[in-house]
Amino acid sequence: MPAAPSGRGYDMTAVTDAPKDAFRLSMLIYDTRYRSMTIQIVVLLLFMAGAAWLVDNIVRNLQTLGKDFSFDFLWYRAGYDINQTLIPYTNDSTHGRALFVGLVNTILVSVMGCVAATIIGVFVGILRLSKNWLVGRIMTVYVETFRNVPLLLWILVALAVFTEITPAPNQFRVTEQMIAEGTEPEATMSFFDSIAITNRGTYVPAPEVSRSLGSFTVLDVPISLNVLAFLAAVAIAVLGYRAIRASASRVQEATGVRPVTWWKSLLMLLVLPVGLLVALGFHLSYPELAGFNFKGGINVSNALMSLWLALTLYTAAFIAEIVRAGIMAISKGQTEAAFALGLRPGRTMNLIILPQALRVIIPPLISQYLNLMKNSSLAIAVSYMDLRGTLGGITLNQTGRELECILLMMLIYLALSLLISSAMNVYNNAVKLKER
């Protein structure tokens, strides 16, 4: 929509002597006082007519097909199984529950992707500016290959690598014959027999406690008190650590000598969380080959691994460019000033360049996070059971509620996106240039 004329500037003189005419219809177009209002009303009417036409179209087509519009199916028994359920789910659960299982899976891969992509992206972005020719070129090659090949292909490549190259679970099996002959199985577990990488997924040790505090349920989702207690312990430890640092800074400002605090900080950070873990009887449960598959531990499916890897590496390439742009936006004088004060390059980057670069980095970073979250729906390619896989895939298909499922799915993705961008906007406000 064209911006309304500001009324400031050259036309001020023109309207000072304008005769005060009575209102004429043509003034709606020719009078700048009314024109913008007229245009807005016309656009609004057109928009409403278009929306009405679409809704009417939907209603009539549904009628022709003899279908109604109802979300009742969300309360019906789903009847299908999902291979990755972070909240309790069986095939007796409802389609609504399946929706949440999918939503949680979408959030899981998005969060994992955002965290990993940010870490890799920042590193690559900084390294690409490295004065070391080889490191800089390698990073350039990484960025250019990953961001210039469609994400879907990366996802498929990652899945192919995971399923075709890794060994099958039964290749880990040690039979009596092998023991007698003294031969080794074709595949062994990595990292001191703790992680099994198979063509069905990666089995990693699962954290377990022997003296559990129990759990409570919110909306049928069990929430472990152990996890909450641990998070609380970590939070208290971090607060204590900051208090120690703050008091050290006060002493430094008063006396000019910074007291030695590293052992206090270390104790503060470790004692409470570790003590809690010991009290709970924390241990790892290792995956073991039993029957057809590994049992115990956590099974990270190849679908999740490949989706996560591809989303991470693809988005990290974009984030690297954003970080590089942000750093280059800071004038060279800042670096030179820091060097003149005797700061080493590492501290110059951490204390001078990055805090200022964040102002430039954060806004485009938000849209990368949004992209990653929405791109996670490419899970369809590897049959990762995300929101599209449950609500938009199996539920849609088994119930035949295309319109309802698609609308609901759009609504959920929209809500997720708005949530992410509002959270990131809060952070952006915290780091942006404060003009006074």
Place this chain on the structure above:
Amino acid sequence: MKKSVFLGTLAATTVLAGFASAATLDDVKARGELICGVNTGLVGFAAPDANGNWQGFDVAVCKAVAAAVLGDASKVKYVPTTGETRFTALASGEIDLLSRNTTWTFSRDTDLKFTFVGVNYYDGQGFMVRKDLGVSSAKELDGATVCIQTGTTTELNLADFFKVNNMTYQPVPINTNAEGEQQYLAGACDAYTTDASGLAATRAVFADPENHIILPEIISKEPLGPLVRHGDDQWADIVRWTLNALIAAEEYGVTSANVEELAKGTNNPEINRMLGTEGDLGTMIGLDKDWAKRAIAATGNYGEVFAASIGESTPIGLARGLNAQWTQGGLLYTPPFR
């Protein structure tokens, strides 16, 4: 801006929701082409041959309908559909007819608003495993990883079967038979489950079919047949009776070889009525007298289609079993042409 995005997506959904037209026959005739939804690739049932022409048991239904309606079995546009996309494709009017190993169920017939016109293959769900897995019964699959096509009845049967037998499993969802084949061969799953005919067809294209077995348990009834949208009974009748004509032709001994001969008149009035030498059944469904003759001439009768695409002389090697004529102890039984 947000509003306009919403508007655009709404518009897209509307197109998806479709413009179902009442007279499919007129549309097909005006277009001069039948648009038929088939499998993305299941050898024997629907797959392109070396020359890129679609061939198979389900494809034959499309060809027979095209021959009956348009007089030319080659005037078919094949739209490959997955388990997930097939119903949307049919409901939206993207295809005129779906002939894709689709199980006739209550909710699909009623709630999804489709009309199943008959059964062209009586099937049941089975499991395929590697021989070296050492499993001889589906009841020994506790804890197994199972590849399963999403959006199918087999997906629900699988959940029920393991639940009833108090076993657990890890589903690996896949979209197409080709993907299932690849995942199964890569060992990403212990067992692959789908309709037993589909398993046989899949195994037939393996490099080492002898190393894979289909377990004896058949865990469900899967009557597979072509289907059309609700609301166009004439079109449903055309597809239904074209399929019936192929089945009846086998019963009466009408083949693609002798149909021209028999169409000149026989002493069997049922054949005469079907082939249009007596009465005028064709006009009752909006076609001409020779519709059934053209369909049979184009594809052969049911038995010929079966033998050529999935029968015992093909690599797929399926026996007639339940799919024999009722006179031979099977379930194929058409209402009379009268």
